[in-house]
Amino acid sequence: MTNIILLGPPGAGKGTQATLLKEKYKFHHISTGDLIRYEIQNNTILGKKLKEFSSKGLLVPDSMVIDILKNAIENIRYNSDRSLLFDGFPRTVEQHKQLELLLKDYNEKIDCVFYFKIEEDVVVKRLSGRRLCPKCNIIYHIETKPSKAGMYCEQCNEKLIQRDDDKEKAIRERLSEYNNKTTPLLKLYRDSYILVEVDASKKPEEIFKDLSNKLTNLLDY
Ligand code: AP5
Numbered sequence: 001m002t003n004i005i006l007l008g009p010p011g012a013g014k015g016t017q018a019t020l021l022k023e024k025y026k027f028h029h030i031s032t033g034d035l036i037r038y039e040i041q042n043n044t045i046l047g048k049k050l051k052e053f054s055s056k057g058l059l060v061p062d063s064m065v066i067d068i069l070k071n072a073i074e075n076i077r078y079n080s081d082r083s084l085l086f087d088g089f090p091r092t093v094e095q096h097k098q099l100e101l102l103l104k105d106y107n108e109k110i111d112c113v114f115y116f117k118i119e120e121d122v123v124v125k126r127l128s129g130r131r132l133c134p135k136c137n138i139i140y141h142i143e144t145k146p147s148k149a150g151m152y153c154e155q156c157n158e159k160l161i162q163r164d165d166d167k168e169k170a171i172r173e174r175l176s177e178y179n180n181k182t183t184p185l186l187k188l189y190r191d192s193y194i195l196v197e198v199d200a201s202k203k204p205e206e207i208f209k210d211l212s213n214k215l216t217n218l219l220d221y
Pocket of ligand 1 (some may be wrong): 011012033034055065090095126129131145201202207
């Protein structure tokens, strides 16, 4: 079992690569962003609280997101021992500590962290053009990956949406949250020798090739 984290700023392409990696390597993909949006879309009591933070581009408080993640891992581990692919978690040092403790309960650990390295002005362009299928979570981009069905999802025909937090003000806030609260994790993982840098400015298929090569070495090892 090899548990992987995808770490990097908003819009670096973590979700795009996670979709490809889970197909090829049969990972369980855990995106805290998707889990949070699910609660918000379903207008649950929890979703209403989460929206107050995420629509503004702020990180959700650690205690809330850790509960969500704990549930997700417990559900997965109830009937599967497949490797986990974390996308968007952890994002603070406290989340990292809690994840280590959670995995320890299953005699597991974090094996590798792929750091998506990219310039800020590139991610701003990527995020402002992103469109999302609210039903099947497929990620599009108005310029680099438009849907063949125009404003609708080419897979399920649902109308595509722009995320609330993909508006300029929220994008700036998310980048600031990333710089202040998430970047300390880079040093932590680099010092543990599990950080692997990926050039996230390349084309999606090139990044996927790099990740696959790195993963193949890791899985062989
Ligand atoms: P989350 O959904 O995790 O958002 P994020 O980390 O900000 O990441 P994104 O989904 O915006 O970007 P991505 O790196 O996945 O890029 P993508 O592949 O989509 O979190 C949202 C919110 O939830 C947070 O702000 C917070 O409020 C809350 N939250 C979530 N987790 C939390 C946590 N752990 N703690 C606290 N709060 C939490 O690509 C972006 C666009 O670029 C797409 O249009 C895509 O088509 C395009 N693209 C992708 N790759 C390329 C490429 N190589 N070249 C050109 N275009 C590309």
